[in-house]
Amino acid sequence: MKKSFSFHTQFFLRIFLIAVVVNTVVASAQVLHNTDFSFADLLQVVFLTFRISLFLFALVCILLLLIALLATQDREKVFWWLMLIGLSAIGAVYLLFDTLFMQYKDQGGIFAAIAAFAMMVSLASQYQLFHHYNISSE
Numbered sequence: 001m002k003k004s005f006s007f008h009t010q011f012f013l014r015i016f017l018i019a020v021v022v023n024t025v026v027a028s029a030q031v032l033h034n035t036d037f038s039f040a041d042l043l044q045v046v047f048l049t050f051r052i053s054l055f056l057f058a059l060v061c062i063l064l065l066l067i068a069l070l071a072t073q074d075r076e077k078v079f080w081w082l083m084l085i086g087l088s089a090i091g092a093v094y095l096l097f098d099t100l101f102m103q104y105k106d107q108g109g110i111f112a113a114i115a116a117f118a119m120m121v122s123l124a125s126q127y128q129l130f131h132h133y134n135i136s137s138e
Contacts, residue, residue, distance in 0.1 A: 008068055011129060015122045016061040019090075023053045023118035027111055031101070052100060056115070060089045083123050090119045 027049040032042060064082050071078040094112035101111050 008065060011126060012061050012065045012068075014126055014129075015064070015119075016057055018122035018125055019057045019061070019115075019118045020050070020053045022121050023057065023115055024050045026114050026118065027053070027101075030110060030114060048100075052097070053115075053118075056090065056093050056097065057119075060086060060093060060119070063089055079123075079127060083120070086119045086123055087116045091116045 024046065028046045031045050031049070037045065064086050067085060068078060068082060071081070073081075091109075091112045094115040095109060098109070098111065
């Protein structure tokens with residue numbers, strides 16, 4: 001028997017997956033830009049950024065899911081609160097873990113900015129789904 005996820009679960013799984021993929025690609029490209037890495041080093045950097053993205057975006061997406069479940073405002077206001085909190089939270093989390101990337105780049109907040117960009121892209125890509133979805137039809 002096929003089980004379907006609730007609207008909130010689908011929404012946040014999509015946000016999570018899009019954010020992880022975008023962050024992994026952009027952060028890896030930032031690390032590898034103008035460097036001479038071997039193929040093994042390239043794979044190591046991509047997998048490192050992927051693992052870090054999985055962990056840190058999971059923390060923030062769980063926070064956003066809890067906020068969305070507890071919110072009582074209309075969906076458009078909730079979406080913009082999620083955008084504001086998501087960008088702030090992922091930036092702060094990446095700044096806390098910035099030492100993980102210091103061996104690759106000496107620019108302090110570049111990975112926090114990349115993570116905020118990935119969060120913004122993932123949330124913005126799901127705006128239509130969140131704003132126009134009929135939750136009462138579940």
